[in-house]
Amino acid sequence: MKRARITGVGHYVPEQVVTNDELAQHMDTTSEWIIERTGIRERRFFKEGEDTVSKMGARASAIALKNAGLTAGDVDMIIFATLSPDYNFPGSGVLMQHHLGLKGIPAMDIRQQCSGFIYGLSVADAYIKSGMCKTILLACGEIQSNVMELSDRGRNMAVIFGDGAAAIVVQATDDETKGILSTHIHSDGEFAQELMLEHPGSNRKQRITAEMIENGELLPTMNGRLVFKHAIVRFPEVINEALAHNNLTIADLDMLIPHQANLRIAEYVQQDLGLRKEQVYNNIQKYGNTTAASIPIAFSEALLEGKVKEGDLVCFAAFGSGFTWGSALVRW
Ligand code: UT7
Numbered sequence: 001m002k003r004a005r006i007t008g009v010g011h012y013v014p015e016q017v018v019t020n021d022e023l024a025q026h027m028d029t030t031s032e033w034i035i036e037r038t039g040i041r042e043r044r045f046f047k048e049g050e051d052t053v054s055k056m057g058a059r060a061s062a063i064a065l066k067n068a069g070l071t072a073g074d075v076d077m078i079i080f081a082t083l084s085p086d087y088n089f090p091g092s093g094v095l096m097q098h099h100l101g102l103k104g105i106p107a108m109d110i111r112q113q114c115s116g117f118i119y120g121l122s123v124a125d126a127y128i129k130s131g132m133c134k135t136i137l138l139a140c141g142e143i144q145s146n147v148m149e150l151s152d153r154g155r156n157m158a159v160i161f162g163d164g165a166a167a168i169v170v171q172a173t174d175d176e177t178k179g180i181l182s183t184h185i186h187s188d189g190e191f192a193q194e195l196m197l198e199h200p201g202s203n204r205k206q207r208i209t210a211e212m213i214e215n216g217e218l219l220p221t222m223n224g225r226l227v228f229k230h231a232i233v234r235f236p237e238v239i240n241e242a243l244a245h246n247n248l249t250i251a252d253l254d255m256l257i258p259h260q261a262n263l264r265i266a267e268y269v270q271q272d273l274g275l276r277k278e279q280v281y282n283n284i285q286k287y288g289n290t291t292a293a294s295i296p297i298a299f300s301e302a303l304l305e306g307k308v309k310e311g312d313l314v315c316f317a318a319f320g321s322g323f324t325w326g327s328a329l330v331r332w
Helices: 020-024 031-038 053-068 092-099 113-129 189-194 210-214 224-245 263-273 291-304
Strands: 003-012 016-019 042-045 077-081 107-110 135-142 164-173 179-187 255-258 313-320 324-331
Touching (some): 003 053, 003 291, 020 031, 077 092, 077 113, 113 135, 224 313
């Protein structure tokens, strides 16, 4: 059986930087509150007419393909992870395929929110191992700034989420020493309503009403404390699951790249697992929570900064809406 290996990584974030102080002009919050509770200092907001989720994914993909020494024509499948697709349907995968000038190859969307990258990686890994594909482009992108309300009503979420995209190339390899060692994915729909965007949904006769707009029901909702409590349990659990599956221990791990949900969550996980601070890569300070794109953006920056070296054991881990969670171990 072939092994899957990540051979190229790239990211793209919109130009506009929005600081905490700028947000504080629109709502009752302070930069100190946001930094203390989340670690976030600034985030990016997309530019209408310039950035779409699929276009940002295509820009990130072009960098990832270049880094892999490939062109778009080498790709035989696209996987696109997002909770904020360009349209309700079709998904952003087919749109990105068109931007890249490709025809005929399959393009699928993954709807697993903050765990979208791990779920996508798991699908890519399975398709490569089965021999059905040789080169898969996994892109992740989000535009969330336009579904946040910059007001007191929306402040609990508006200060957290940001826009951005990243992509990786996953290829088949015969090299036994490198690549994706395993992926582990989970979900528990009991908690679906604890972090969601309910409307417009298909279960109402009228998907959007004036009342929904007036009542702010077209905004996402989050039970932040509950999400936090579950996250700090699931992260260590699923990281340990991945290590145990490969007969490894935390002492073998070089770098953890967690979903960038909240710096406090990442710091808790770091201490709980007994990792050194520099063994957990965080860039939430600059981008906020970019949901499906957060792990690959962080991975891309960690590589550019030389923080991940050849032979390193890297763990990706995520937790979020669904609830969904997962991990992956990679020998770089
Ligand atoms: O990607 C995965 C999904 N999301 C997460 O992982 C998020 C997990 N949860 C969290 O990160 C944290 O729960 C938050 C950062 C969302 C909130 O922090 P917290 O320490 O759990 O605060 P809280 O929700 O318990 O709220 C504390 C207070 C409340 O006021 P009262 O009731 O104590 O008077 C909130 O109304 O802070 C208030 N508050 C704010 N104050 C200033 C909520 N949002 C803000 C704000 N600025 N932006």
